[in-house]
Amino acid sequence: MLxxxxxxxxxxxxxxxxxxxVFRAGETxxxxxxxxEEEARLYWAETTEASYVARDAEGRAVGAFYIRPDQxxxxxxxxxxxxxxxxxxxxxxxxxxxxxxxQEIARERGYRAMKFNLVIATNEAAVRAWLKSGMRIIGTVPxxxxxARLGLVDAHIMYKEL
Amino acid sequence: MLxxxxxxxxxxxxxxxxxxxVFRAGETxxxxxxxxEEEARLYWAETTEASYVARDAEGRAVGAFYIRPDQxxxxxxxxxxxxxxxxxxxxxxxxxxxxxxxQEIARERGYRAMKFNLVIATNEAAVRAWLKSGMRIIGTVPxxxxxARLGLVDAHIMYKEL
Numbered sequence: 001m002l003x004x005x006x007x008x009x010x011x012x013x014x015x016x017x018x019x020x021x022v023f024r025a026g027e028t029x030x031x032x033x034x035x036x037e038e039e040a041r042l043y044w045a046e047t048t049e050a051s052y053v054a055r056d057a058e059g060r061a062v063g064a065f066y067i068r069p070d071q072x073x074x075x076x077x078x079x080x081x082x083x084x085x086x087x088x089x090x091x092x093x094x095x096x097x098x099x100x101x102x103q104e105i106a107r108e109r110g111y112r113a114m115k116f117n118l119v120i121a122t123n124e125a126a127v128r129a130w131l132k133s134g135m136r137i138i139g140t141v142p143x144x145x146x147x148a149r150l151g152l153v154d155a156h157i158m159y160k161e162l
Numbered sequence: 163m164l165x166x167x168x169x170x171x172x173x174x175x176x177x178x179x180x181x182x183x184v185f186r187a188g189e190t191x192x193x194x195x196x197x198x199e200e201e202a203r204l205y206w207a208e209t210t211e212a213s214y215v216a217r218d219a220e221g222r223a224v225g226a227f228y229i230r231p232d233q234x235x236x237x238x239x240x241x242x243x244x245x246x247x248x249x250x251x252x253x254x255x256x257x258x259x260x261x262x263x264x265q266e267i268a269r270e271r272g273y274r275a276m277k278f279n280l281v282i283a284t285n286e287a288a289v290r291a292w293l294k295s296g297m298r299i300i301g302t303v304p305x306x307x308x309x310a311r312l313g314l315v316d317a318h319i320m321y322k323e324l
Binding site: 026029030031032033035043071072073074075076077078112113115117118138139140141142143144145146147148152155157159161 | 238277305309310
């Protein structure tokens with residue numbers, strides 16, 4: 001059982017604890033690996049339309065995601081989302097659960113489709129999770145990402161009509 | 163002969179005169195057709211990395227474009243650009259000339275590739291101009307744009323390594 005709640009101010013430290021190692025690693029998110037907590041909060045929680053935290057049956061925060069319009073104005077019926085799963089909660093299919101729930105929420109918020117712009121091709125677990133969530137690859141941007149270990153790698157654009 | 167210069171404050175009214183009918187029409191750019199001049203300036207000139215105006219041999223402003231990173235941090239070696247050609251200067255291949263010059267400038271600025279995220283599929287003149295400029299379609303987002311006359315239409319993602 002996963003409980004999804006809008007992110008409150010007091011949830012931020014928990015979410016930052018999930019995001020920081022991911023951002024610092026420079027393997028899946030484009031943010032500068034030296035991003036500050038303040039910049040991360042702006043990126044994840046302040047400039048997004050909505051930000052959520054997911055808790056397990058025991059109330060532990062196990063993941064988080066944001067939803068924002070992918071484009072302004074005449075393109076704002078397509079949303080973009082970002083996800084993070086706590087390190088301690090990986091390997092249980094949580095990414096798929098989060099993605100499916102975010103699709104429901106996006107639909108309720110009036111979005112007609114969901115689009116990811118930079119799914120790092122070497123992040124196979126993510127690609128698999130999003131495919132399992134009904135997203136499909138609609139294009140691949142060659143060498144779109146400077147992977148911390150692997151250098152320039154491709155990134156997929158993924159899409160699902162809601 | 164096309165002269166490309168960084169946009170100065172005093173150029174803005176001329177550029178806004180080119181942009182306003184395009185934004186109001188709601189057929190090619192996603193901005194809200196009711197966008198204010200101030201919002202447009204923020205979008206085109208303030209939140210971009212660099213913004214340019216193109217003048218013909220007589221010194222008349224005939225077009226403009228901006229360059230910005232398509233993604234932050236580890237994705238900021240790919241740029242995104244937007245172009246406008248003055249209504250009175252259309253039909254002379256200016257879009258291709260602007261795009262090619264923007265590619266040179268982007269290369270000088272250190273970008274490794276150029277990417278367009280929302281080339282409205284019904285905007286055939288633009289698609290043709292970008293193909294002619296060496297960009298290629300790497301994906302198509304279904305129903306990504308609420309076209310003012312045609313309703314939901316597809317948009318292409320275009321890309322070129324620099």
